[in-house]
Amino acid sequence: MRTLTPLEPSTQDxxxxxxxxxxxxxxxxxxxxxxxxxxxxxxxxxxxxxxxGIDVDGDRVEAVNRxxxxxxxxxxxxxxxxxxxxxxxxxxxxxxxxAGDVIFICVPTPFTRNKEPDTxxxxxxxxxxxxxxxxxxxxxxxxxxxxxxxxELVRPILERTxxxxxEDVYLAFAPxxxxxxxxxxxxxxxxxxxxxxxxxxxxxxxxVLEQITARVVPMSSPAAAEMTxxxxxxxxxxxxxxxxxxxxxxxxxxxxxxxxxxxAATKPYGFMAFHPGPxxxxxxxxxxxxxxxxxxxxxxFHMDFIELAARVNDEMPYYVATRILLALNGQxxxxxxxxxxxxxxTFKRDIEDYRHSPALKIMELLHKQGVEVRYHDPHVPxxxxxxxxxxxxxxxxEALRAYDCVVIATDHTQFAxxxxxxxxxxxxxxxxxxxxxxxDRHKIIRL
Numbered sequence: 001m002r003t004l005t006p007l008e009p010s011t012q013d014x015x016x017x018x019x020x021x022x023x024x025x026x027x028x029x030x031x032x033x034x035x036x037x038x039x040x041x042x043x044x045x046x047x048x049x050x051x052x053g054i055d056v057d058g059d060r061v062e063a064v065n066r067x068x069x070x071x072x073x074x075x076x077x078x079x080x081x082x083x084x085x086x087x088x089x090x091x092x093x094x095x096x097x098x099a100g101d102v103i104f105i106c107v108p109t110p111f112t113r114n115k116e117p118d119t120x121x122x123x124x125x126x127x128x129x130x131x132x133x134x135x136x137x138x139x140x141x142x143x144x145x146x147x148x149x150x151x152e153l154v155r156p157i158l159e160r161t162x163x164x165x166x167e168d169v170y171l172a173f174a175p176x177x178x179x180x181x182x183x184x185x186x187x188x189x190x191x192x193x194x195x196x197x198x199x200x201x202x203x204x205x206x207x208v209l210e211q212i213t214a215r216v217v218p219m220s221s222p223a224a225a226e227m228t229x230x231x232x233x234x235x236x237x238x239x240x241x242x243x244x245x246x247x248x249x250x251x252x253x254x255x256x257x258x259x260x261x262x263x264a265a266t267k268p269y270g271f272m273a274f275h276p277g278p279x280x281x282x283x284x285x286x287x288x289x290x291x292x293x294x295x296x297x298x299x300x301f302h303m304d305f306i307e308l309a310a311r312v313n314d315e316m317p318y319y320v321a322t323r324i325l326l327a328l329n330g331q332x333x334x335x336x337x338x339x340x341x342x343x344x345x346t347f348k349r350d351i352e353d354y355r356h357s358p359a360l361k362i363m364e365l366l367h368k369q370g371v372e373v374r375y376h377d378p379h380v381p382x383x384x385x386x387x388x389x390x391x392x393x394x395x396x397x398e399a400l401r402a403y404d405c406v407v408i409a410t411d412h413t414q415f416a417x418x419x420x421x422x423x424x425x426x427x428x429x430x431x432x433x434x435x436x437x438x439x440d441r442h443k444i445i446r447l
Contacts, residue, residue, distance in 0.1 A: 014204070029096065030103075032125065042082060043188065046082060046087075051087060052091055053088065054097060072353070095132055097132050105126070105139065105141045105142060106176065130161050135168040135169060139158065141172070141173045144175055144176065145226060148226070171197045171222075173222035175229035181348065181350050191215040196222065202218050233285055234309075237285050239274040240274050240275075248319060256446075258435065261275060278430040316358060320407075320430055323428065327428060340371050342362065342375040344377050344410025345360060351379060352380060358409070364385075364386070374403075375393065376392050400425075406427050407430070417436070429444055429447065432447070
């Protein structure tokens with residue numbers, strides 16, 4: 001029998017599926033309406049497909065159906081347009097997945113307290129889909145996970161229904177490559193990787209993603225695509241760890257890591273600039289090294305290098321908090337009476353996402369030492385902290401003068417750093433945001 005290539009149709013129903021996709025008659029279901037799922041659902045709706053978004057959070061479902069966006073990359077007016085046109089709706093029930101010719105799984109994949117993978121959301125989504133699975137449906141996992149998740153976790157759940165993957169239902173992995181807040185690289189122009197459990201699953205998933213993405217890269221298997229996604233994120237984690245460890249060494253040696261990094265970046269080849277900071281945040285960068293290291297142990301292989309890099313980045317909030325406490329002591333402010341204002345609590349600038357943000361750990365560590373901690377962030381009006389809810393403090397001259405130290409944890413572009421330094425007593429800058437400030441340099445301590 002002739003072996004099919006990944007882009008050849010293999011079943012009698014394939015032409016019907018292809019026709020429904022190309023003519024926009026197909027319905028797209030997206031499970032999980034978070035930072036990955038909601039932009040994806042909007043992209044397919046704007047491309048002319050009928051889209052149903054499924055989420056277990058009833059409040060989120062209600063907000064989406066009212067045209068309200070909780071994701072910075074989704075403009076409320078764009079969402080409201082698709083809702084009003086009837087191309088997009090949200091639901092809290094998995095029964096609506098049965099309407100989808102294609103079902104995307106875009107749910108969180110955190111780790112446990114012991115830094116082991118928590119794939120419970122993927123399992124729940126798979127079981128919810130399986131309960132309403134019908135022939136010819138294509139399921140595409142987008143949630144980042146360890147190599148083998150699609151074939152070893154999702155596939156058995158679907159096949160317990162009696163359906164056979166590659167014969168009457170189809171399954172693939174196409175990792176998300178979302179960088180929150182970016183406008184230059186979006187779902188439309190960022191290449192997408194696709195690895196199916198069989199050639200027909202790869203072919204169908206490729207066709208589906210080609211409807212909203214300029215370039216789709218078919219891969220040999222879901223595991224290959226899963227590993228590629230982890231490589232991308234571990235690459236960043238390792239290089240950030242190198243920058244962070246060099247920053248700690250330079251501080252002891254009396255050298256300026258920012259000057260050194262900028263100088264190294266003048267080399268036109270063989271160097272890529274990564275900058276130190278208070279730690280790493282977001283959903284992927286701090287999590288993915290532990291997913292890969294955990295899976296490697298199944299093969300009696302230990303990712304010492306990767307785990308060491310992850311530990312370096314995990315330790316950065318402790319290093320920063322210690323430096324702040326030392327600076328406060330140098331200002332004759334004892335920890336028990338010191339007041340600190342943290343500027344920016346999101347994990348990167350100009351977004352509203354504070355998942356795994358190192359700013360939160362720094363605040364927690366300072367609080368445990370008796371420091372009164374408050375924050376200001378124009379993107380985060382309220383913040384759960386230490387069993388209560390903090391509100392973003394107004395940023396005024398009086399407020400700046402009232403704190404013993406102002407910590408720049410996230411370098412939002414809205415902040416007027418020259419003005420902040422002028423009115424603050426002391427500034428601890430973890431992002432080199434004050435590099436262009438020429439006055440009151442004695443007030444500034446940089447990472």
